[in-house]
Amino acid sequence: ADDSIDELLDLDKALRALEADSPRRGRIVECRLFGGMSVEETAAAMEISPATVKREWQVASALLFRDVAGER
Numbered sequence: 001a002d003d004s005i006d007e008l009l010d011l012d013k014a015l016r017a018l019e020a021d022s023p024r025r026g027r028i029v030e031c032r033l034f035g036g037m038s039v040e041e042t043a044a045a046m047e048i049s050p051a052t053v054k055r056e057w058q059v060a061s062a063l064l065f066r067d068v069a070g071e072r
Contacts, residue, residue, distance in 0.1 A: 007068070010067075010068045011064070011068055014063075014064050014067035014068050015029065015064065017067060018060060018064060018067075022056075022060075024046070025059065025060040025063075027046060028042055028053055028056050028057055028060060029057075029060050029064070031045060031046070032053075032057055039053045039054055042057075
């Protein structure tokens, strides 16, 4: 249970850093990861192209992985 809590805290910290650096990437992560939205749904909700969502999602997920893995 403690490991799960630590993982959630690490993810929260990484998400806050991501949002501070790029609010758009933070919103894309929220839509995709927590909202369960597809690329197309996220693009429509944010009024941006699906290609932009895909590109920003790739960068955001890589940054989150790096930050969370770096905490361990």
